[in-house]
Amino acid sequence: DHIPFAHTRYSEEEMAKRSQEFYELLNQRRSVRFISNEQIPMEVIDNIIKAAAGTAPSGAHTEPWTFVVVKDPEVKHRIREIIEEEEEINYRRRMGVRWVTDLKKLRTNWIKEYLDTAPVLILIFKQVHGFAANGKKKVHYYSEISVSISCGLLLAALQNAGLVTVTTSPLNCGPRLRVLLGRPTNEKLLLLLPVGYPSKEATVPNLKRKPLDQIMVTV
Amino acid sequence: DHIPFAHTRYSEEEMAKRSQEFYELLNQRRSVRFISNEQIPMEVIDNIIKAAAGTAPSGAHTEPWTFVVVKDPEVKHRIREIIEEEEEINYRRRMGVRWVTDLKKLRTNWIKEYLDTAPVLILIFKQVHGFAANGKKKVHYYSEISVSISCGLLLAALQNAGLVTVTTSPLNCGPRLRVLLGRPTNEKLLLLLPVGYPSKEATVPNLKRKPLDQIMVTV
Ligand SMILES: Cc1cc2nc3c(=O)[nH]c(=O)nc-3n(C[C@H](O)[C@H](O)[C@H](O)COP(=O)(O)O)c2cc1C
Ligand SMILES: Cc1cc2nc3c(=O)[nH]c(=O)nc-3n(C[C@H](O)[C@H](O)[C@H](O)COP(=O)(O)O)c2cc1C
Numbered sequence: 001d002h003i004p005f006a007h008t009r010y011s012e013e014e015m016a017k018r019s020q021e022f023y024e025l026l027n028q029r030r031s032v033r034f035i036s037n038e039q040i041p042m043e044v045i046d047n048i049i050k051a052a053a054g055t056a057p058s059g060a061h062t063e064p065w066t067f068v069v070v071k072d073p074e075v076k077h078r079i080r081e082i083i084e085e086e087e088e089i090n091y092r093r094r095m096g097v098r099w100v101t102d103l104k105k106l107r108t109n110w111i112k113e114y115l116d117t118a119p120v121l122i123l124i125f126k127q128v129h130g131f132a133a134n135g136k137k138k139v140h141y142y143s144e145i146s147v148s149i150s151c152g153l154l155l156a157a158l159q160n161a162g163l164v165t166v167t168t169s170p171l172n173c174g175p176r177l178r179v180l181l182g183r184p185t186n187e188k189l190l191l192l193l194p195v196g197y198p199s200k201e202a203t204v205p206n207l208k209r210k211p212l213d214q215i216m217v218t219v
Numbered sequence: 220d221h222i223p224f225a226h227t228r229y230s231e232e233e234m235a236k237r238s239q240e241f242y243e244l245l246n247q248r249r250s251v252r253f254i255s256n257e258q259i260p261m262e263v264i265d266n267i268i269k270a271a272a273g274t275a276p277s278g279a280h281t282e283p284w285t286f287v288v289v290k291d292p293e294v295k296h297r298i299r300e301i302i303e304e305e306e307e308i309n310y311r312r313r314m315g316v317r318w319v320t321d322l323k324k325l326r327t328n329w330i331k332e333y334l335d336t337a338p339v340l341i342l343i344f345k346q347v348h349g350f351a352a353n354g355k356k357k358v359h360y361y362s363e364i365s366v367s368i369s370c371g372l373l374l375a376a377l378q379n380a381g382l383v384t385v386t387t388s389p390l391n392c393g394p395r396l397r398v399l400l401g402r403p404t405n406e407k408l409l410l411l412l413p414v415g416y417p418s419k420e421a422t423v424p425n426l427k428r429k430p431l432d433q434i435m436v437t438v
Contacts, residue, residue: 002326002422005251009416010381012260019266019380026274026372032224041231046431047238053434055245056371057386060321063429070438098358102279107221139317142388145409148364149386152275152371153245161238162229167276167368169361181438190364197228203221210282212265215272219289219400 025159027209032164033108034202035118035194044161045069045120045195051157056150059141064127065150068181071120078180079123080115083192086173087112094172106205114166118194122165123177124151125187147190158195164202165193244378246428251383252327253421254337254413263380264288264339264414270376275369278360283346284369287400290339297399298342299334302411305392306331313391325424333385337413341384342396343370344406366409377414383421384412 010018053067070076087110091100115121126147130138140146151167158165170177174189229237272286289295306329310319334340345366349357359365370386377384389396393408 001425003425005249005253005383005417005421005423006247007383007417007421008247008381012263015260015263015380015382016266019263019270019376022376022379023266023270023274026270026376028225028227029274029276030224031276034224041234044231044234044238046435047235047242049435050431051238051242051245054428054431055242055248057248057250057374059388060318061325061424061426063434065434066436067434068436068438072438075438099279099360102358102360106280139321141318141321144363145367145370145388148367149371149374151364152368152373153375154371155276155368156372156375157238157241157245160241161234162227163234164224164226169278169364181436198224198226202224202226204224205280206220206222207280209273212269212273215282215284215286216265216268217285217287217400219287219291219294 026156029155029159030204031166032198032202032204033114033166034199035114035164035196036199037117037119038197039119040163040196048154048157048161052150052154056146056153058146059143062130062140062143062146064130064140064143065147066125066127066183066187068123068125068183069120070123076121077116079121079177080112082176082180083112083115083170083173084110086170090171114194117199118196120195122193122195123181123189124191124193125183126190128186128188130186144190151191154193163195164198165195168192245375248374248378249423250385251417251421251423252333252385253418254333254383254415255418256336256338257416258338259382259415267373267376267380271369271373275365275372277365278362281349281359281362281365283349283359283362284366285344285346285402285406287342287344287402288339289342295340296335298340298396299331301395301399302331302334302389302392303329305389309390333413336418337415339414341412341414342400342408343410343412344402345409347405347407349405363409370410373412382414383417384414387411
Protein backbone atom coordinates (compact mmCIF):
# COMPACT_ATOMS: atom_id res chain seq x y z
CA ASP A 1 0.00 0.00 0.00
CA HIS A 2 1.04 3.59 -0.70
CA ILE A 3 1.01 6.62 1.58
CA PRO A 4 1.25 10.37 0.84
CA PHE A 5 4.82 11.66 0.64
CA ALA A 6 5.65 14.39 3.18
CA HIS A 7 8.09 16.93 1.79
CA THR A 8 10.09 19.80 3.30
CA ARG A 9 10.52 22.54 0.72
CA TYR A 10 12.99 25.41 0.99
CA SER A 11 13.00 28.75 -0.85
CA GLU A 12 15.38 29.01 -3.82
CA GLU A 13 17.69 31.16 -1.72
CA GLU A 14 17.79 28.62 1.06
CA MET A 15 18.42 25.83 -1.45
CA ALA A 16 21.38 27.72 -2.89
CA LYS A 17 22.79 28.37 0.57
CA ARG A 18 22.24 24.85 1.89
CA SER A 19 23.71 23.21 -1.21
CA GLN A 20 26.75 25.52 -1.16
CA GLU A 21 27.40 24.85 2.52
CA PHE A 22 26.99 21.11 2.09
CA TYR A 23 29.47 21.15 -0.77
CA GLU A 24 31.95 23.03 1.42
CA LEU A 25 31.47 20.55 4.25
CA LEU A 26 32.06 17.53 2.00
CA ASN A 27 34.92 19.22 0.18
CA GLN A 28 36.83 19.27 3.48
CA ARG A 29 36.64 15.48 3.70
CA ARG A 30 39.95 13.72 3.13
CA SER A 31 41.02 10.12 3.56
CA VAL A 32 42.99 10.25 6.81
CA ARG A 33 45.44 7.43 7.53
CA PHE A 34 46.75 8.80 10.86
CA ILE A 35 44.10 8.33 13.51
CA SER A 36 44.37 9.25 17.20
CA ASN A 37 43.73 6.61 19.87
CA GLU A 38 41.36 8.98 21.67
CA GLN A 39 37.92 7.50 22.39
CA ILE A 40 34.84 8.79 20.54
CA PRO A 41 31.23 8.92 21.82
CA MET A 42 29.44 5.69 20.87
CA GLU A 43 26.09 7.47 20.68
CA VAL A 44 27.51 9.36 17.70
CA ILE A 45 28.55 6.11 16.01
CA ASP A 46 25.01 4.75 16.49
CA ASN A 47 23.54 7.87 14.86
CA ILE A 48 25.97 7.63 11.97
CA ILE A 49 25.22 3.95 11.32
CA LYS A 50 21.49 4.70 11.54
CA ALA A 51 21.95 7.50 8.97
CA ALA A 52 23.81 5.18 6.60
CA ALA A 53 22.57 1.61 6.99
CA GLY A 54 19.21 2.69 8.39
CA THR A 55 18.10 5.02 5.59
CA ALA A 56 19.96 4.12 2.37
CA PRO A 57 17.99 3.04 -0.69
CA SER A 58 18.53 -0.51 -1.95
CA GLY A 59 17.45 -2.54 -4.96
CA ALA A 60 13.90 -3.82 -4.24
CA HIS A 61 14.35 -2.58 -0.61
CA THR A 62 16.49 -5.55 0.42
CA GLU A 63 18.79 -3.51 2.77
CA PRO A 64 21.55 -6.06 2.03
CA TRP A 65 24.17 -4.99 4.56
CA THR A 66 25.62 -5.58 8.03
CA PHE A 67 27.83 -2.91 9.61
CA VAL A 68 30.18 -4.48 12.16
CA VAL A 69 31.55 -1.96 14.68
CA VAL A 70 34.76 -3.23 16.29
CA LYS A 71 35.87 -1.53 19.53
CA ASP A 72 37.62 -4.44 21.30
CA PRO A 73 41.40 -3.71 21.17
CA GLU A 74 42.31 -7.40 20.83
CA VAL A 75 39.96 -7.94 17.92
CA LYS A 76 41.26 -4.76 16.28
CA HIS A 77 44.79 -6.04 16.67
CA ARG A 78 43.91 -9.43 15.20
CA ILE A 79 42.31 -7.60 12.24
CA ARG A 80 45.52 -5.62 11.81
CA GLU A 81 47.59 -8.82 11.78
CA ILE A 82 45.41 -10.45 9.13
CA ILE A 83 45.34 -7.35 6.92
CA GLU A 84 49.06 -6.61 7.16
CA GLU A 85 49.86 -10.21 6.32
CA GLU A 86 47.65 -10.20 3.23
CA GLU A 87 48.52 -6.64 2.19
CA GLU A 88 52.24 -7.39 2.23
CA ILE A 89 51.59 -10.20 -0.24
CA ASN A 90 49.26 -7.89 -2.24
CA TYR A 91 51.90 -5.16 -2.55
CA ARG A 92 54.81 -7.53 -3.18
CA ARG A 93 53.18 -10.06 -5.46
CA ARG A 94 49.48 -9.70 -6.27
CA MET A 95 48.92 -6.09 -7.30
CA GLY A 96 51.55 -5.81 -10.03
CA VAL A 97 53.96 -2.99 -10.86
CA ARG A 98 51.36 -0.67 -12.36
CA TRP A 99 48.96 -0.68 -9.42
CA VAL A 100 51.78 -0.17 -6.92
CA THR A 101 53.09 2.73 -9.06
CA ASP A 102 49.62 4.30 -9.19
CA LEU A 103 49.54 4.24 -5.38
CA LYS A 104 52.98 5.88 -4.95
CA LYS A 105 51.51 9.37 -4.69
CA LEU A 106 49.42 8.24 -1.71
CA ARG A 107 52.48 6.76 0.08
CA THR A 108 50.37 3.82 1.26
CA ASN A 109 51.91 0.44 2.08
CA TRP A 110 51.00 -2.65 4.07
CA ILE A 111 51.71 -1.17 7.52
CA LYS A 112 48.37 0.04 8.90
CA GLU A 113 48.88 1.43 12.38
CA TYR A 114 45.43 3.02 12.29
CA LEU A 115 43.91 -0.45 12.68
CA ASP A 116 45.21 -0.45 16.27
CA THR A 117 44.92 3.24 17.08
CA ALA A 118 41.46 4.09 15.70
CA PRO A 119 38.93 3.66 18.54
CA VAL A 120 36.43 2.10 16.12
CA LEU A 121 36.71 0.01 12.96
CA ILE A 122 33.58 -0.26 10.82
CA LEU A 123 33.55 -3.35 8.57
CA ILE A 124 30.82 -3.19 5.95
CA PHE A 125 29.53 -6.57 4.83
CA LYS A 126 27.40 -7.06 1.73
CA GLN A 127 24.76 -9.77 1.96
CA VAL A 128 25.15 -11.57 -1.33
CA HIS A 129 21.69 -13.04 -0.77
CA GLY A 130 19.17 -13.03 2.07
CA PHE A 131 16.67 -15.58 3.33
CA ALA A 132 12.92 -15.68 2.75
CA ALA A 133 10.54 -16.65 5.58
CA ASN A 134 10.60 -20.27 4.32
CA GLY A 135 14.42 -20.39 4.59
CA LYS A 136 14.99 -20.23 0.83
CA LYS A 137 17.60 -17.91 -0.63
CA LYS A 138 16.26 -14.44 -1.39
CA VAL A 139 18.00 -12.67 -4.26
CA HIS A 140 19.60 -9.30 -3.52
CA TYR A 141 19.42 -7.15 -6.62
CA TYR A 142 22.27 -4.70 -7.13
CA SER A 143 23.63 -5.43 -3.66
CA GLU A 144 27.15 -4.09 -4.26
CA ILE A 145 25.84 -0.78 -5.60
CA SER A 146 23.36 -0.45 -2.73
CA VAL A 147 25.95 -1.17 -0.05
CA SER A 148 28.39 1.29 -1.62
CA ILE A 149 25.68 3.97 -1.69
CA SER A 150 25.12 3.39 2.04
CA CYS A 151 28.88 3.81 2.52
CA GLY A 152 28.57 7.19 0.74
CA LEU A 153 25.93 8.21 3.28
CA LEU A 154 28.24 6.97 6.06
CA LEU A 155 31.07 9.19 4.80
CA ALA A 156 28.78 12.22 4.71
CA ALA A 157 27.54 11.45 8.23
CA LEU A 158 31.08 11.04 9.60
CA GLN A 159 32.21 14.27 8.00
CA ASN A 160 29.17 16.09 9.36
CA ALA A 161 30.03 14.88 12.87
CA GLY A 162 33.68 15.90 12.68
CA LEU A 163 35.12 12.39 12.54
CA VAL A 164 37.66 11.12 10.02
CA THR A 165 38.17 7.85 8.19
CA VAL A 166 39.76 6.27 5.15
CA THR A 167 37.66 4.08 2.89
CA THR A 168 39.62 0.87 2.39
CA SER A 169 39.10 -2.32 0.44
CA PRO A 170 41.22 -5.02 2.13
CA LEU A 171 42.05 -7.17 -0.90
CA ASN A 172 41.94 -10.93 -0.19
CA CYS A 173 41.27 -10.40 3.53
CA GLY A 174 37.48 -10.87 3.31
CA PRO A 175 37.21 -14.58 4.10
CA ARG A 176 39.55 -14.50 7.13
CA LEU A 177 37.91 -11.38 8.57
CA ARG A 178 34.46 -12.87 8.03
CA VAL A 179 35.43 -15.94 10.03
CA LEU A 180 37.14 -13.84 12.74
CA LEU A 181 33.97 -11.80 13.23
CA GLY A 182 31.65 -14.80 13.02
CA ARG A 183 29.66 -13.47 10.06
CA PRO A 184 27.62 -15.98 8.03
CA THR A 185 28.70 -17.25 4.60
CA ASN A 186 26.13 -15.15 2.72
CA GLU A 187 28.05 -12.03 3.81
CA LYS A 188 31.10 -10.74 1.98
CA LEU A 189 33.39 -7.98 3.26
CA LEU A 190 33.14 -4.96 0.99
CA LEU A 191 34.87 -2.10 2.83
CA LEU A 192 36.67 -1.34 6.11
CA LEU A 193 36.66 2.15 7.64
CA PRO A 194 38.75 3.05 10.70
CA VAL A 195 37.01 5.92 12.52
CA GLY A 196 38.22 8.48 15.04
CA TYR A 197 39.84 11.89 15.38
CA PRO A 198 42.90 12.65 13.29
CA SER A 199 46.20 12.33 15.15
CA LYS A 200 48.02 15.59 15.88
CA GLU A 201 50.58 15.12 13.12
CA ALA A 202 48.14 13.78 10.50
CA THR A 203 49.11 14.60 6.93
CA VAL A 204 47.33 13.83 3.65
CA PRO A 205 48.58 13.48 0.07
CA ASN A 206 48.48 16.82 -1.74
CA LEU A 207 45.91 15.75 -4.34
CA LYS A 208 43.90 17.87 -6.76
CA ARG A 209 40.25 17.13 -7.45
CA LYS A 210 38.76 17.39 -10.93
CA PRO A 211 36.90 20.68 -11.58
CA LEU A 212 33.19 20.69 -12.49
CA ASP A 213 33.75 20.77 -16.27
CA GLN A 214 35.61 17.45 -16.10
CA ILE A 215 32.97 15.62 -14.09
CA MET A 216 29.70 17.14 -15.33
CA VAL A 217 28.24 17.35 -18.83
CA THR A 218 25.00 19.27 -19.48
CA VAL A 219 22.59 18.33 -22.27
CA ASP B 220 54.06 15.11 -1.39
CA HIS B 221 52.04 15.29 1.83
CA ILE B 222 50.51 18.31 3.55
CA PRO B 223 49.15 18.79 7.09
CA PHE B 224 45.50 17.80 7.49
CA ALA B 225 43.20 20.63 8.63
CA HIS B 226 40.43 19.39 10.89
CA THR B 227 37.26 20.94 12.32
CA ARG B 228 36.51 19.42 15.70
CA TYR B 229 33.21 19.75 17.55
CA SER B 230 32.46 19.21 21.26
CA GLU B 231 30.90 15.85 22.17
CA GLU B 232 27.55 17.59 22.65
CA GLU B 233 27.71 19.17 19.24
CA MET B 234 28.69 15.85 17.67
CA ALA B 235 25.69 14.15 19.27
CA LYS B 236 23.38 16.92 18.07
CA ARG B 237 24.80 17.12 14.54
CA SER B 238 24.74 13.35 14.07
CA GLN B 239 21.17 13.08 15.37
CA GLU B 240 19.95 15.88 13.09
CA PHE B 241 21.73 14.43 10.07
CA TYR B 242 20.11 11.06 10.74
CA GLU B 243 16.71 12.73 10.92
CA LEU B 244 17.35 14.58 7.65
CA LEU B 245 18.39 11.42 5.79
CA ASN B 246 15.62 9.37 7.37
CA GLN B 247 13.10 11.63 5.61
CA ARG B 248 14.55 10.64 2.25
CA ARG B 249 12.29 8.42 0.17
CA SER B 250 12.48 7.26 -3.42
CA VAL B 251 9.90 9.46 -5.13
CA ARG B 252 8.49 8.31 -8.47
CA PHE B 253 6.07 11.23 -8.96
CA ILE B 254 8.01 14.34 -9.88
CA SER B 255 6.59 17.79 -10.68
CA ASN B 256 7.48 19.52 -13.96
CA GLU B 257 8.39 22.70 -12.09
CA GLN B 258 11.87 24.03 -12.88
CA ILE B 259 14.64 23.90 -10.27
CA PRO B 260 17.58 26.32 -9.85
CA MET B 261 20.55 25.07 -11.88
CA GLU B 262 23.02 26.64 -9.45
CA VAL B 263 21.74 24.14 -6.88
CA ILE B 264 22.32 21.25 -9.27
CA ASP B 265 25.89 22.45 -9.85
CA ASN B 266 26.53 22.54 -6.09
CA ILE B 267 25.06 19.08 -5.66
CA ILE B 268 27.18 17.57 -8.44
CA LYS B 269 30.25 19.30 -7.01
CA ALA B 270 29.45 17.81 -3.58
CA ALA B 271 29.12 14.31 -5.05
CA ALA B 272 31.41 13.92 -8.07
CA GLY B 273 33.76 16.68 -6.93
CA THR B 274 34.60 15.36 -3.45
CA ALA B 275 33.96 11.60 -3.35
CA PRO B 276 36.84 9.23 -2.57
CA SER B 277 37.87 6.77 -5.27
CA GLY B 278 40.25 3.85 -5.56
CA ALA B 279 43.76 5.32 -6.15
CA HIS B 280 42.08 8.76 -6.68
CA THR B 281 40.93 7.94 -10.22
CA GLU B 282 37.60 9.87 -9.94
CA PRO B 283 36.17 7.42 -12.49
CA TRP B 284 32.81 9.07 -13.24
CA THR B 285 30.91 11.43 -15.54
CA PHE B 286 27.61 12.92 -14.37
CA VAL B 287 25.42 13.83 -17.35
CA VAL B 288 22.72 16.39 -16.51
CA VAL B 289 19.89 16.27 -19.04
CA LYS B 290 17.53 19.28 -19.15
CA ASP B 291 16.54 19.28 -22.85
CA PRO B 292 12.89 18.07 -23.03
CA GLU B 293 13.42 16.27 -26.34
CA VAL B 294 16.43 14.35 -25.06
CA LYS B 295 14.52 13.49 -21.86
CA HIS B 296 11.65 12.19 -23.98
CA ARG B 297 13.97 10.10 -26.13
CA ILE B 298 15.48 8.65 -22.92
CA ARG B 299 11.98 7.79 -21.75
CA GLU B 300 11.20 6.01 -25.02
CA ILE B 301 14.38 3.91 -24.83
CA ILE B 302 13.86 3.01 -21.18
CA GLU B 303 10.17 2.17 -21.48
CA GLU B 304 10.89 -0.04 -24.50
CA GLU B 305 13.62 -1.98 -22.69
CA GLU B 306 11.82 -2.04 -19.31
CA GLU B 307 8.68 -3.53 -20.85
CA ILE B 308 10.83 -6.41 -22.12
CA ASN B 309 12.61 -6.59 -18.72
CA TYR B 310 9.33 -6.91 -16.81
CA ARG B 311 7.65 -9.25 -19.30
CA ARG B 312 10.54 -11.52 -20.18
CA ARG B 313 13.97 -10.81 -18.67
CA MET B 314 13.45 -10.33 -14.93
CA GLY B 315 11.60 -13.56 -14.17
CA VAL B 316 8.60 -14.20 -11.90
CA ARG B 317 10.50 -13.84 -8.64
CA TRP B 318 12.00 -10.43 -9.33
CA VAL B 319 8.68 -9.06 -10.58
CA THR B 320 6.99 -10.46 -7.44
CA ASP B 321 9.62 -8.84 -5.20
CA LEU B 322 8.83 -5.49 -6.83
CA LYS B 323 5.03 -5.78 -6.37
CA LYS B 324 5.08 -3.87 -3.07
CA LEU B 325 6.71 -0.91 -4.82
CA ARG B 326 4.03 -0.88 -7.57
CA THR B 327 6.69 -0.08 -10.17
CA ASN B 328 6.29 -0.98 -13.82
CA TRP B 329 7.75 0.05 -17.16
CA ILE B 330 5.79 3.32 -17.47
CA LYS B 331 8.09 6.10 -16.21
CA GLU B 332 6.34 9.42 -16.56
CA TYR B 333 8.95 11.06 -14.34
CA LEU B 334 11.45 10.82 -17.19
CA ASP B 335 9.41 13.51 -19.00
CA THR B 336 8.22 15.53 -16.02
CA ALA B 337 11.40 15.80 -13.92
CA PRO B 338 13.18 19.06 -14.89
CA VAL B 339 16.55 17.28 -14.68
CA LEU B 340 17.75 13.73 -15.24
CA ILE B 341 21.18 12.84 -13.87
CA LEU B 342 22.80 9.89 -15.63
CA ILE B 343 25.83 8.57 -13.77
CA PHE B 344 28.43 6.93 -15.98
CA LYS B 345 31.26 4.79 -14.62
CA GLN B 346 34.55 5.04 -16.50
CA VAL B 347 35.60 1.42 -16.80
CA HIS B 348 39.12 2.65 -17.52
CA GLY B 349 40.76 6.03 -18.12
CA PHE B 350 43.63 7.19 -20.32
CA ALA B 351 47.19 7.98 -19.29
CA ALA B 352 49.06 10.97 -20.78
CA ASN B 353 50.54 8.64 -23.42
CA GLY B 354 47.08 7.52 -24.54
CA LYS B 355 47.35 4.07 -22.95
CA LYS B 356 44.52 2.62 -20.92
CA LYS B 357 44.68 3.56 -17.23
CA VAL B 358 43.15 1.00 -14.88
CA HIS B 359 40.35 2.17 -12.61
CA TYR B 360 40.48 0.20 -9.36
CA TYR B 361 37.14 -0.45 -7.66
CA SER B 362 35.36 1.90 -10.06
CA GLU B 363 31.84 0.58 -9.45
CA ILE B 364 32.18 0.93 -5.68
CA SER B 365 33.66 4.43 -6.01
CA VAL B 366 30.93 5.65 -8.36
CA SER B 367 28.22 4.21 -6.12
CA ILE B 368 29.77 5.97 -3.10
CA SER B 369 29.62 9.26 -5.03
CA CYS B 370 25.94 8.51 -5.73
CA GLY B 371 25.46 8.15 -1.96
CA LEU B 372 26.90 11.64 -1.50
CA LEU B 373 24.60 12.87 -4.30
CA LEU B 374 21.55 11.49 -2.47
CA ALA B 375 22.61 13.21 0.77
CA ALA B 376 23.18 16.49 -1.10
CA LEU B 377 19.79 16.32 -2.85
CA GLN B 378 17.99 15.57 0.41
CA ASN B 379 19.83 18.40 2.14
CA ALA B 380 18.66 20.81 -0.59
CA GLY B 381 15.01 19.71 -0.47
CA LEU B 382 14.97 17.94 -3.84
CA VAL B 383 13.68 14.43 -4.49
CA THR B 384 14.78 11.58 -6.71
CA VAL B 385 14.58 7.83 -7.20
CA THR B 386 17.78 5.86 -7.68
CA THR B 387 17.23 3.69 -10.74
CA SER B 388 19.27 1.12 -12.62
CA PRO B 389 17.90 0.99 -16.17
CA LEU B 390 18.59 -2.65 -16.98
CA ASN B 391 19.83 -3.22 -20.55
CA CYS B 392 19.42 0.45 -21.50
CA GLY B 393 23.05 1.44 -20.95
CA PRO B 394 24.42 1.01 -24.48
CA ARG B 395 21.57 2.87 -26.21
CA LEU B 396 21.64 5.74 -23.70
CA ARG B 397 25.42 5.98 -23.98
CA VAL B 398 25.15 6.40 -27.75
CA LEU B 399 22.23 8.87 -27.44
CA LEU B 400 24.30 11.06 -25.10
CA GLY B 401 27.49 10.72 -27.11
CA ARG B 402 29.53 9.24 -24.27
CA PRO B 403 32.74 7.34 -25.14
CA THR B 404 32.97 3.54 -25.07
CA ASN B 405 35.00 3.45 -21.83
CA GLU B 406 31.93 4.78 -20.00
CA LYS B 407 29.13 2.52 -18.81
CA LEU B 408 25.79 3.76 -17.46
CA LEU B 409 25.49 2.82 -13.78
CA LEU B 410 22.49 4.77 -12.45
CA LEU B 411 19.84 7.27 -13.55
CA LEU B 412 18.27 9.74 -11.13
CA PRO B 413 15.36 12.02 -12.10
CA VAL B 414 15.52 15.14 -9.94
CA GLY B 415 12.95 17.79 -9.02
CA TYR B 416 10.22 18.64 -6.55
CA PRO B 417 7.63 15.98 -5.71
CA SER B 418 4.34 16.35 -7.55
CA LYS B 419 1.37 17.45 -5.40
CA GLU B 420 -0.16 13.97 -5.23
CA ALA B 421 3.13 12.07 -4.77
CA THR B 422 2.78 8.85 -2.78
CA VAL B 423 5.42 6.34 -1.67
CA PRO B 424 5.25 2.64 -0.77
CA ASN B 425 4.57 2.18 2.94
CA LEU B 426 7.89 0.43 3.69
CA LYS B 427 9.54 -0.30 7.03
CA ARG B 428 13.27 0.13 7.51
CA LYS B 429 15.35 -2.32 9.54
CA PRO B 430 16.04 -1.18 13.13
CA LEU B 431 19.62 -0.68 14.36
CA ASP B 432 19.96 -4.17 15.88
CA GLN B 433 19.38 -5.75 12.46
CA ILE B 434 21.96 -3.66 10.63
CA MET B 435 24.70 -3.11 13.23
CA VAL B 436 26.74 -5.61 15.23
CA THR B 437 29.17 -4.43 17.94
CA VAL B 438 32.33 -6.35 18.83
C1 LIG C 1 21.02 0.18 -6.77
C2 LIG C 1 19.55 0.53 -6.73
C3 LIG C 1 18.76 0.30 -7.85
C4 LIG C 1 17.40 0.67 -7.85
N1 LIG C 1 16.67 0.49 -8.99
C5 LIG C 1 15.41 0.97 -9.05
C6 LIG C 1 14.69 0.96 -10.28
O1 LIG C 1 15.23 0.54 -11.33
N2 LIG C 1 13.42 1.46 -10.30
C7 LIG C 1 12.83 1.97 -9.16
O2 LIG C 1 11.68 2.40 -9.23
N3 LIG C 1 13.49 1.99 -7.97
C8 LIG C 1 14.77 1.53 -7.90
N4 LIG C 1 15.48 1.62 -6.72
C9 LIG C 1 14.86 2.22 -5.53
C10 LIG C 1 14.47 1.17 -4.47
O3 LIG C 1 13.35 0.44 -4.89
C11 LIG C 1 14.21 1.88 -3.14
O4 LIG C 1 15.40 2.48 -2.69
C12 LIG C 1 13.70 0.93 -2.05
O5 LIG C 1 12.45 0.43 -2.42
C13 LIG C 1 13.63 1.61 -0.69
O6 LIG C 1 12.78 2.72 -0.74
P1 LIG C 1 13.30 4.16 -0.28
O7 LIG C 1 14.41 4.54 -1.20
O8 LIG C 1 12.11 5.06 -0.39
O9 LIG C 1 13.82 4.03 1.13
C14 LIG C 1 16.83 1.24 -6.69
C15 LIG C 1 17.63 1.46 -5.58
C16 LIG C 1 18.99 1.13 -5.59
C17 LIG C 1 19.83 1.43 -4.40
C1 LIG D 1 36.50 1.90 -3.24
C2 LIG D 1 37.70 2.56 -2.60
C3 LIG D 1 38.75 1.78 -2.15
C4 LIG D 1 39.85 2.37 -1.52
N1 LIG D 1 40.84 1.57 -1.02
C5 LIG D 1 41.83 2.12 -0.29
C6 LIG D 1 42.78 1.28 0.39
O1 LIG D 1 42.68 0.05 0.34
N2 LIG D 1 43.77 1.89 1.12
C7 LIG D 1 43.87 3.25 1.22
O2 LIG D 1 44.77 3.74 1.90
N3 LIG D 1 42.98 4.07 0.59
C8 LIG D 1 41.96 3.53 -0.13
N4 LIG D 1 41.00 4.36 -0.71
C9 LIG D 1 41.08 5.82 -0.54
C10 LIG D 1 41.55 6.53 -1.80
O3 LIG D 1 42.92 6.32 -2.01
C11 LIG D 1 41.23 8.03 -1.69
O4 LIG D 1 39.85 8.20 -1.63
C12 LIG D 1 41.77 8.85 -2.86
O5 LIG D 1 43.16 8.81 -2.86
C13 LIG D 1 41.30 10.31 -2.82
O6 LIG D 1 41.68 10.93 -1.62
P1 LIG D 1 40.60 11.63 -0.69
O7 LIG D 1 39.67 10.54 -0.20
O8 LIG D 1 41.40 12.24 0.41
O9 LIG D 1 39.86 12.64 -1.50
C14 LIG D 1 39.91 3.78 -1.36
C15 LIG D 1 38.84 4.56 -1.84
C16 LIG D 1 37.74 3.96 -2.42
C17 LIG D 1 36.59 4.81 -2.86
